[in-house]
Amino acid sequence: MNRLGTVIGFTFRNKVRTKSFVITTLLLALVMTIGIHVPFFIQLFQGGDEAAGNKIGIAAGGQTEIAQQIENYVAELPDNDMEFVPLEGEAAAELNKQAAEQDLKGYLKIAPGTDGAFPAVQYVSEGGSVPTDVQAVLQPALESAKTRFITAGALSDEQIAQLTTPVLLGASSYDETSGTGAAGADEDKFNPMNFITVYVLMTLFFFSAMLTGNMIASEVTSEKSSRVMEILITSVSPLTQMFGKVIGVFLVGLLQIAVFGVTIAVNLMLPYNRDVLAGFDLDFSQMPYDVLIYGLIFYVLGYFLYALLYAAVGSIVSRTEDLGQAVTPLTMLSLAAFYIGIFSLSNTDSLLMKISSFVPFTSPTTMIARIGLGEIAFWEIAVSLVLLLASIFFFGWLSAKIYRTGVLMYGKRPSFKELRKAMKAYKI
Structure with a gap:
């Protein structure tokens, strides 16, 4: 256990101190900062629109009653x-002059209809166009x-309000219409x-699997290619090295x-960004x-x-140049897990999502989506977790055997037959 802790600490300190880690982390943090400030920068450079705010002119053209109703x-x-x-006034030049002098965002021009029409x-x-926010209101x-x-x-005011209010189309399952479903379940799911929680967790898993996985494989391969591995295994067993690197990374x-x-x-807590965040009407208490x-x-x-x-893959590669090709299957698996989940967020109860949620390589994303946005029974979550844990133990055992034999196999990448023969020499 002491040696495992030593490997974990060494891996952690070694990675954190590298220039690539520091530069990548700072660069990504800078990109996030710039991305969060993009709406503020847009408002800053659109000086005229910001000054105008949402002040809209209205030229009634004799239709004062309609203007007042609006x-x-x-x-x-x-x-x-x-x-x-x-x-x-009614002349276009005069109205344009007033709008410019009062720094308006635009103005409504109401012209009398013909033959009693509206x-x-x-x-x-x-700009000659209606902004989206103005269109949604007007x-x-x-x-x-x-x-x-x-x-x-x-008609009365109440009747007119009912006529102009859009009809909301609700949705429910067969179980809910028969009274067996949980009340309010759909509202909570949507x-x-x-x-946001599902999307962030899925994205977090994808980038973690890609970045940290490649980091582990590249470190194992670099130690093996530089022959440092031959020195390390004399003091620490290969299994301790593998699990120490995984936990450290x-x-x-x-x-x-x-x-x-x-x-x-x-960045979100800055005053101007706080106003932008408030516009999304997010309630973090929910x-x-x-x-x-x-x-x-x-x-x-x-x-x-x-x-x-x-x-395990990193241990069977002798040159860092061959690592990209070797980890391609794992990269494709993580991409499949991410894309199946991300493109099925609007239909989490599809057959593809149900099957994928029980496949260990895809369940970390698809099961999150089903729990957060779909209807799922507790036994399905339990079965998916059991299968995932069983897969970790099985592939952990398999990876340990591959790692133990692969770290000392140099030259070209061994075939499955050669690797299988070498693995038989060790019992784990």
């Missing part, structure tokens, strides 16, 4: 920050005004925090994740802790499954 509708919207400024409404701006306001215009007092990965987490948290706990369990178990295989 203003009243928008004023009653929750979290509304749009402000209407009345403009005088007036024509046009949005005029410097479109229902105009529909409400048009309904009032057509009904001409025949919580935005569930989606795992701690290095956790340190890197912690650095990225702190970087993201610090954090799905069950999804988070299950996700971390599958993340850790999935990491060790891939890490042990990367260590």
Whole structure:
């Protein structure tokens, strides 16, 4: 145990002190910082639009009642920050001059309709297009005004509000319609925090499996190619080396994740970024802790499954130049696990997802998605965990035999037949 701790400590310190680790970590942290500040930079360089805010001009053109109905509708919207400024006159040049002087984002021009039709409404701006946020607010306001215009007092305000409110199409399973399902289960599953948690955990697993796995394989191969391995095995057994490297690199990965987490948290807590974050209407009190706990369990178990295989592959490669080709099958497996999960987030109950959640190489991502965004029974989670644990023990045993024999096999990469013969000499 003491020697295992020594190998873990040596691997951790050796990796953390390397220039490649420091530069890569700082570079990725810098990229994350820049990415988080992109919305602020855009607002900073769009000086005119920011100054204008959401001030919209409105040229009634004699249609004061309709203009007032639009203003009243928008004023009653929750979290509304749009402000209407009345403009005088009807000539385009005069209206454009007023909009420029008052630094407006744009203005609505209402022209009387022909033959009793609803007036024509046009949005005029410097860019000649309607911004998405303005469109989302003005479109229902105009529909409400048009309904009032057509009904001409025949309907009450409540009836008009019902006409202009979109119909929400709900969804439920057969079990819920028969009364056997859990009430409110669908609402909880489609919580935005569930989606964010699942997406982050899946991405975290993919990059951890790729980066730390390649890190383990490259370290084993470099030690073997430089003949340092021959010195190491005289003092520490190959098995202790393998498990020590896997755990040591795992701690290095956790340190890197912690650095990225702190970087993201610090940048999001800045005042201007806090306002942008508030616009997404995220409620961190609704954090799905069950999804988070299950996700971390599958993340850790999935990491060790891939890490042990990367260590085994690294031990049979004598030159670092051949390492990329050797780890290609493992890379393809991790890519398959990531893409199956990420492209099935909208359909987590598909047959592909159900089968993949019981396959140890893909379950660390697909099972997270099913737990967070789908309907799943506890026995399915338990069976998937048992299969994953059994796979770790089996491939750990297999990797240990490969590692023990592979670290001292030089020259060309051994064939499966040669490797099998060499493995028979050792009993683990």
